[in-house]
Amino acid sequence: MKKYWFFIFFFSLQSFSTETVFRRYLSQQDVIKTLLSIFSLPYQVEVLFKEHSACKQIPASLFEYPQIPLELGFVDLDSGDTSMTKPDSGYILYFEKCIDSLYLTKFPSPYIPSESNSAFFTPLTLKKVHAQAQRQQIQDYNQLDFSLFEESLKLEIIQAVFLKVFGDTQMFPQELFKKSITLLTQVSDKNRQLQKPIFFQQAVLLILKSSIISEQFLSY
Amino acid sequence: MINKLCSIFLLTTLLSLSLLAQANENLDLKYKIRKVSLILRGHPPSSQEYQQVDELLKNEHSQDILSSKIDEYLNTIDFVEKYSNKVADLFKINQIPSLQSLFLTDADQEKKQSIFIPAFHLLIQESLKNNKPWAYLFEAKEYTLFYGNPYAIQNTENSVFYSPLDKSVISSEVFDLSFFNQDQPENYTPFFKFKKISFAEGDVRIAGILTTPSFFNRFVTTGVNKNRKRAAALFKTLLCKNMVASIPVGQNGFDPNKQLALIGFEKATEEDIFNHTKMTQIHGQQNDCMKCHKQLDPTGALFNLTPQSLSIRPSPGMLSYVNEEGLWIQKKLSGIGMLAKALSTERDYLACQSKHFWTWLKGESSLLTPSKENELVDTFLSVNQRPKDFIKAIILKKDFFEEELISSSQWSAINALKVLKKCQSCHNQDSSNVDLSDISEIRWYNLIYDLDFPNRKKWTLKIKNQIQKGKMPPVEAQKDFTSQELKYLLDWINQGSPNFKGEKRL
Numbered sequence: 001m002k003k004y005w006f007f008i009f010f011f012s013l014q015s016f017s018t019e020t021v022f023r024r025y026l027s028q029q030d031v032i033k034t035l036l037s038i039f040s041l042p043y044q045v046e047v048l049f050k051e052h053s054a055c056k057q058i059p060a061s062l063f064e065y066p067q068i069p070l071e072l073g074f075v076d077l078d079s080g081d082t083s084m085t086k087p088d089s090g091y092i093l094y095f096e097k098c099i100d101s102l103y104l105t106k107f108p109s110p111y112i113p114s115e116s117n118s119a120f121f122t123p124l125t126l127k128k129v130h131a132q133a134q135r136q137q138i139q140d141y142n143q144l145d146f147s148l149f150e151e152s153l154k155l156e157i158i159q160a161v162f163l164k165v166f167g168d169t170q171m172f173p174q175e176l177f178k179k180s181i182t183l184l185t186q187v188s189d190k191n192r193q194l195q196k197p198i199f200f201q202q203a204v205l206l207i208l209k210s211s212i213i214s215e216q217f218l219s220y
Numbered sequence: 221m222i223n224k225l226c227s228i229f230l231l232t233t234l235l236s237l238s239l240l241a242q243a244n245e246n247l248d249l250k251y252k253i254r255k256v257s258l259i260l261r262g263h264p265p266s267s268q269e270y271q272q273v274d275e276l277l278k279n280e281h282s283q284d285i286l287s288s289k290i291d292e293y294l295n296t297i298d299f300v301e302k303y304s305n306k307v308a309d310l311f312k313i314n315q316i317p318s319l320q321s322l323f324l325t326d327a328d329q330e331k332k333q334s335i336f337i338p339a340f341h342l343l344i345q346e347s348l349k350n351n352k353p354w355a356y357l358f359e360a361k362e363y364t365l366f367y368g369n370p371y372a373i374q375n376t377e378n379s380v381f382y383s384p385l386d387k388s389v390i391s392s393e394v395f396d397l398s399f400f401n402q403d404q405p406e407n408y409t410p411f412f413k414f415k416k417i418s419f420a421e422g423d424v425r426i427a428g429i430l431t432t433p434s435f436f437n438r439f440v441t442t443g444v445n446k447n448r449k450r451a452a453a454l455f456k457t458l459l460c461k462n463m464v465a466s467i468p469v470g471q472n473g474f475d476p477n478k479q480l481a482l483i484g485f486e487k488a489t490e491e492d493i494f495n496h497t498k499m500t501q502i503h504g505q506q507n508d509c510m511k512c513h514k515q516l517d518p519t520g521a522l523f524n525l526t527p528q529s530l531s532i533r534p535s536p537g538m539l540s541y542v543n544e545e546g547l548w549i550q551k552k553l554s555g556i557g558m559l560a561k562a563l564s565t566e567r568d569y570l571a572c573q574s575k576h577f578w579t580w581l582k583g584e585s586s587l588l589t590p591s592k593e594n595e596l597v598d599t600f601l602s603v604n605q606r607p608k609d610f611i612k613a614i615i616l617k618k619d620f621f622e623e624e625l626i627s628s629s630q631w632s633a634i635n636a637l638k639v640l641k642k643c644q645s646c647h648n649q650d651s652s653n654v655d656l657s658d659i660s661e662i663r664w665y666n667l668i669y670d671l672d673f674p675n676r677k678k679w680t681l682k683i684k685n686q687i688q689k690g691k692m693p694p695v696e697a698q699k700d701f702t703s704q705e706l707k708y709l710l711d712w713i714n715q716g717s718p719n720f721k722g723e724k725r726l
Contacts, residue, residue, distance in 0.1 A: 024583045029305075030262040033298070037263050168270035170247050171254070220258045 023219040031095070038164055038212070039102045040119035055098040095213045103205055110140035111201070120204070121160050128153050129200070142201035147188050158184070158207050165211040173216040180210040249273060249282040252621050253289050259581055260290075260611075261298035283616075290615055294608045303607070304344045306580055307357065307429070310457045313438045316341045335412070337366045339378055340434035342414075353605035354573055358458070358560035360428035361421060367394075367413040381433040381529045382417065385425065391418045424534045424555030430454070431530060431556055441527055447520035454519060458563055459541060460572035462641075463512050515541045522556045543568045567597075574600040577607075581614050586624060587634070587720055590669075629715055629722035636712035637668055637720075639705045643693075671719055684713045 026034060032055065036042070106119075113126050121129070129141060132153070138144055146154070158181060162172050184206055191198045211217060250270060257265045265273075276285050293299055305315040316337055342364040347356050365378040382389075394415045419426045429435060439449040452463040521537035534555030539562045543549055551562045563569040574596040578588055588596070596614075603609035614620065626634070666673050667680075686692035687710060693701050716724035 026258070027262075030258065033261075033263040034258075037266065163267065167254075167264060167267045168250060171250055171270070220255045 023215075025091070025218050026220075031098075035098060035102055035212075039106050041102065041105065055101055092213055095218075096209065099209055099212060100205070103201075103208065107142060107201065107204070109142050109201070111142040112139060113141060120164050121157070125153075125156050125160055128156070142199060144200040145197035146200050146203040147192065147198050154184075154203075155181075157204065161204060161207045162211050165208070165217060173214070176211065176214050176216055180207050183210055245282055246274065246277055249277065249285060252286055255621065256286070256290060256615060257293060260293040260302065261296055262302055263298070287612070287616065290612050294611065300345050300348060303348050304341045306576075307344045308341065308434075310576060311429075311435065311438065311453060313340060313434050336377075338432065338434045339363045339365055340429050340432040342366060343429050343432065348607060351606045351608045354600075354607055354610075355560050355564050355605055356428065358428045358430055358563075359557070361419040361423055361426045361557075363417050363432070365415045365417060367415055377433045381436070384530050384532050385419070388419055388423060388425075389417045390420055392416065424557040425530060425532075427556040427559055430559070436526065436528065441523065446517070447523040448513075448516045450523045451516045451520035454559070455515065455541065458572065459566070459568050460575060461541065461568075463516060518550075522553060522559060539563065541568075544571075570597045570600060573605075574610075577610055577614060581611065582620075587626075587630075589720070627722045629718035629724070630720060632708070632712040632715050633668055633718050633720050633722070635705075635708035636717075639701070639709045640667065642700055642705075668717075669719055671723060676717065680713045680717045684710060 035055070113121075113129075128150075129144070132144055132149055133139065133141060136144055136148060149157075158177075159169075162177060162180075163169060166172055184203060187202075187206060188198045250265075250273060253269070253273060254264050257263065257269075273285060301316065308315050343360055343362075344357065346362075346364055347360065352360075363378075363382075365382075392415060394413060425431070435450070435453075439453050441447045441450060455461040455463050518538035518540040522535055524535035524537070525531035525533060526535070534557070536552070536554045539549065539551040539553060539559060541549055543566070549566065553559060553562055571593055575588065575593070577600075578586070578596055582588075599613050600610055603613055667676065670676075673679075683692070687706055693706075712718070718724045
């Protein structure tokens with residue numbers, strides 16, 4: 001799956017190769033804050049601050065550990081908060097791992113939505129997913145076969161994730177939105193050929209990553 | 221009938237055009253708010269905020285909404301935290317733990333006991349809260365000291381540091397947390413204790429964040445460095461002047477100092493120590509080395525008598541440096557507390573401090589031309605150096621949100637500039653080192669800006685030649701350059717040495 005992120009991200013960067021629009025990218029500390037706000041998690045989430053966590057934060061005493069930003073792919077960091085100017089593969093990989101880890105915190109398995117963990121979807125959308133769960137006779141929502149969802153519900157879920165990431169429908173990068181749908185269809189088709197279902201969890205994670213790990217979201 | 225249809229068509233077109241314009245205005249404002257939010261708070265606006273913007277736009281102008289959003293963000297705890305850490309970054313002093321941790325509930329007693337916020341950060345936050353002029357950071361005579369949990373083991377950092385001046389404290393007051401004017405969470409009872417101590421306005425021994433344990437502990441003085449580290453930190457942060465140690469290396473690139481540092485004194489041979497002493501003597505005699513020492517030593521002297529805590533007596537010294545115009549500035553002072561006042565009118569200081577804000581808000585690679593720099597200094601002065609006003613003024617400048625289209629030629633010039641700055645630490649007009657004299661006349665700044673710089677082609681080709689032959693940087697300076705940086709410099713030369721506008725003339 002990893003190759004997709006590199007492809008998507010660098011494809012979007014390509015258009016800037018001859019004449020660069022000077023952009024800044026989220027710094028390491030801002031990444032943590034931003035991801036936590038997307039996942040509606042409190043700032044002091046224990047798992048994030050553990051040294052071996054995927055979302056390892058650069059310690060406050062950064063100057064004693066100058067190698068850490070480099071390990072995480074934040075190449076241009078002189079200090080704990082300097083924005084980087086050019087993302088590299090380490091930077092992208094950091095997001096991949098961190099999003100996986102946050103997803104598991106937010107949507108543990110078995111995942112049965114409740115008021116506290118349904119921050120991504122409206123009650124109406126969840127009602128529809130619930131109906132799907134009854135139809136498929138599966139209790140853990142993460143294990144639902146996403147390809148069996150109605151097309152309108154699929155689109156609703158993709159929109160809900162994008163809304164959570166970009167905060168406003170007007171702020172959706174339409175091209176990326178379409179690309180994410182195509183990507184999901186491709187993965188779904190591939191899985192069908194392999195006679196494997198694409199689970200609800202995989203689908204949501206895929207959309208989450210394609211929206212977050214993008215030029216449009218990470219730069220400002 | 222046709223007239224009617226035309227009118228309807230015209231009205232519909234106008235209506236859709238106005239709706240489109242409205243939609244564009246909404247979107248434009250939202251993009252701006254997102255950017256400001258990321259810069260000042262470190263995270264994008266929430267969905268609710270975007271909805272609020274839509275509502276506000278029905279009655280207010282977008283510029284007014286943006287202005288009030290900036291005010292709102294400048295008063296958030298996220299901004300306080302970011303600002304505090306930004307100042308700490310300038311001095312390469314450790315950042316603070318999240319301020320949110322101050323609001324831990326009663327269930328987190330154990331975590332609370334490990335929290336400590338240094339006087340350095342508390343002073344920055346206090347000055348920001350009251351929007352005090354930037355210079356206050358280096359002039360303040362009041363400190364808020366953090367005493368944590370009154371029942372836990374006390375951190376003695378503050379009491380040891382300020383104790384020699386106990387008799388000079390003119391007021392002292394203990395209080396609970398009410399510092400950030402933030403709504404306290406439920407299940408919260410005041411836990412942390414703070415103490416405010418004040419010294420007399422004219423106390424020359426006190427100099428805001430420069431006389432805090434954080435600064436002293438970060439730049440430790442020893443019998444060898446004699447406060448030069450502290451002076452170098454001041455030059456770097458207050459005047460944007462890098463002082464790089466220049467230790468001459470013997471023939472064949474052999475560096476006895478480095479050798480000695482690697483093997484350690486206990487294993488050093490007699491010859492090693494002989495070489496070390498010899499090289500140190502050379503260092504002390506060379507004009508090239510003395511160029512820095514003439515600046516560092518008198519400024520460092522202001523910190524004499526203060527190895528780990530403050531001294532009862534102010535130490536005499538001097539603000540001594542060569543400014544950007546090449547003038548030798550010398551101002552006799554007594555006590556660190558006089559330093560900020562001496563600096564406050566210096567053009568280099570004002571330009572340097574304005575640049576810190578610019579870099580923060582616009583990014584490190586953003587282009588700051590000399591005219592823009594002058595404009596920035598004027599703005600800094602016009603708002604009386606008040607940080608919140610200055611930040612707002614920069615953001616509200618009409619070109620702040622304009623995308624900077626940068627060609628590959630311009631990129632190469634920006635990258636080359638960073639590398640040439642490093643070269644300049646040895647290759648400069650003050651250099652008397654014979655090996656450097658041939659290219660000491662190059663001013664990195666002019667070499668990139670000025671296409672008519674005398675012998676420009678000759679100099680750039682010479683630089684290229686020296687790098688390719690491995691002669692530059694010399695062995696002892698190689699640790700300061702990455703291979704990528706050297707590649708940047710070669711790329712710039714290979715592209716025809718463009719200036720920041722991307723223009724070439726070779």
